[in-house]
Amino acid sequence: MYYDSLIFEISNKGRVGYSLPKSEFKSYNIPKNLLRSTEANLPEVSELEAVRHYTNVSTKNFGVEKGFYPLGSCTMKYNPKINQDISNMSQFSLHPYAPMKSIQGILEIYYETQRILSELSGLHTFSLNPYAGAHGELAGLMIMRKYHMDRNDTKRTKVIVPDSAHGTNPASATVAGLISVEVKSNLDGTVNIESLKELLNDEIAGIMLTNPNTAGVFEKDILEIAKLVHDIGGLLYYDGANLNPILGLARPGDMGFDIMHINLHKTFSTPHGGGGPGSGPVGVVESLVKYLPSPVIKKQGEKYIIEDSNETSIGQVSHFYGNIGVVTKAYTYLLTVGKENMANIGRYSVLNANYIKESLKDDYLLPIKGICKHEFVFDGLIDKSHHVTTLDVAKRLLDYDVHPPTVYFPLTFKESLMIEPPETESKATIDDFIEVMRTVAEEARVTPDLVKGAPYNTVVKRLDEATAARKPIVKYSDLLK
């Protein structure tokens, strides 16, 4: 019971968990009118109490090193330990205002990482300043808007987003001052060319696509789509969430995309950190380089320099230069994988996904037949007569020590169960997963209530999410009321 406590609940007046050197300076006094009148109720715990508390808190989580984590569109691959060791080197933890001559190593990491990203994506230059995927998207759409604004093409206020797109796509469009218009998908989730043609006119700033899309299907007509959009004066934005399957095999730049972002925490293993810190580098074709967010890091002869580009660019989107500590991890990963192995990342992730898809299609409804890329979607169980939902299946998987796939996304299917098995997963792990999925399907037929009541083996059972939203308790002191 003790270990279910909050840090505040194990606090004891007077206890400390820190040590600081005795101050060598005389005391200067802050004027009374500037001081707080009530003290902040921070915890008072010993060092071991804090360590034991957070160690126990951690055991209530499921991580990639515990078991299979086939969360669709999130690319939950193994996060190499060496990424951490390198990123923790004190020589890289310098002040952001340190003079350029003292930070050439850091700037080289930044520059080289963006160069490799450019090579892998077929775009000219990247800025690593954005902090996350959605932040890179926002910067990218600002670039799209700035490009049109600079040409006094003020009519272009709309951006086309497929109905299967991640929620950040339309949300980023709004924040960038654009209006998103939805284009219909074909049954396989690809863009319906006829619907697209109807939307294309001189009010279109561009289109946002994920390729392969969220159903794991590659847009085979991408070259035609690119031509159609470019012909009416629009730009193409590539959401890098699904870059993993084509890494080193095909490049967004070659497909005709003008702007893109990459999620370093997904494709380049940095890791996910429970929801950040990520990194969302934004890349562009040569004609748009001047719009990349300020400041920019460049190579001048043999030296690396930082340049303020606020005058020509979209402006600044981060206080300093982004999540450099995350960039260092991505660079470590890129060097580890190297040219020899890069293309196999996509190949083996696609192999894994198709193997699962074919192995489970007799139990789970496969709405999009044929070859997928790194992920695919089941529309729930085939046998729906027992009313066992995707949510029930997901909860039952918890009992088998499997992280459930992404559920109820994409929105284009009612019972979406989106499975992405990264390349780092072995056939043995995947075979276990297939077995578990078949078992759950069998349970849904024979003992449906068992599945509907899951999970049973987790630290908490199913939660009442509705009450939490109706009467929000959002901090410790709310619990004391």
Next chain:
Amino acid sequence: MFKFLPHTEADIKEMLEVIGVDNIDDLFAEIPSELMGLDLDLPKSHSELEIYQRFNELAAKNKELIPFIGAGAYDHYTPSVIRHLIERQEFLTAYTPYQPEISQGTLQYIFEYQSLICELTGLDVSNASMYDGSTATAEAMFMATAARKRKSILVSRTVNPNIIKVVETYALYRNLKVEYVNAINGITDIEDFKTKNSKDYAGIIVQNPNYYGIIEDYSAYREILDETKGIFIMNHDPSTLGILKSPAEYGVDIAVGDGQPLGIPLQFGGPYIGYLATTTKLMRKMPGRICGVTKDTEGKRAFVLTLQAREQHIRREKANSNICSNQSLIALFVTIYLAIMGKKGLIEAQTNSYNATHYLFDEVTKLPKFNKVFDHEFFKDVAIKTELDHEVINNKLYEEGILGPLHLGKYDEKMNNVLLFSATEKRTKAEIDKLVKILEAL
């Protein structure tokens, strides 16, 4: 074979048989052939030993200096336990806690983090974190303009210019207007604020301690804003909130800031963390994730993401913010920092920083070529003017292993002879005396 790819030839063969294709390349048949067949200019694959060689070589191109600079990134002490705890794989390798039954670890620390931010700011509710203090400030502007349905915002000129730049970028593309309130002798000109304040503006953004390190007294602001129903946004260094009057005590509606001074290593500017806290009234306008308490089917206390109807994955184009991933692991960092430092340690670290900066100021301004600039109380940044050239000063300090002060002329021509120094609890008297001695010899 490669260490991150476990597939044997036999595995591949069996898997392809199940799929019903002859080789892996058949799985890419629909990709137009003109897009395939790349020969990329990539580095060769590095073994671990070669990785260390490469990064040691890169590390040797950096120089570690003793910082006497802050201006938004402070060299505070980091207790050892934090790194060990946040690198536990359960925290490090998980993603967004969408499956709460196996994410109680992440959800619990988010709840503790929110509670701690509320304790420090005095406000009702905090979200699960933002990218950094500058984007948190911009998002606070979005909250205010949406809540008041007004298209303009006032920003004090005593706010850090980099934060201002980010706010300007976010405002520009969302068709919002930023108007400035002048600074006078290092603080916000309250008369200028009174003159400009009107119902055209959703509110005002101020900073405390401000860009110059000055602790501004914002006691009169709430009343002025009430006349126009304006929203009071304060960017506040959270590390100083064990000591200084809290945003809630000033009547602030939205408190934001960068959590970096809570022991987060400098890391050349990131990852840091933005915090954002507000009142119950504005809770549903908040960006980002919020964790709440609920019960499971057996009545046991549990944590869950709540009020998700505000967020992009539900509201899509109608969402007021596009944030998805935030800085979750850094929220855990901050939580453990505040638990370890606790009620007493946070105050002690900051009091020592305050005293060290004041000692630095006293000693430096005793030198004939260095003088005070402002007459206001400061915390751990302080402006000092000098007739000497800033490059001469900083080059000399660099030779002696010291990272010198920020040249304020970088962002403001009128401040061309002003330097912004800073000291934290990590600076010893010997280090400060050395700094003073070098300056004295110039």
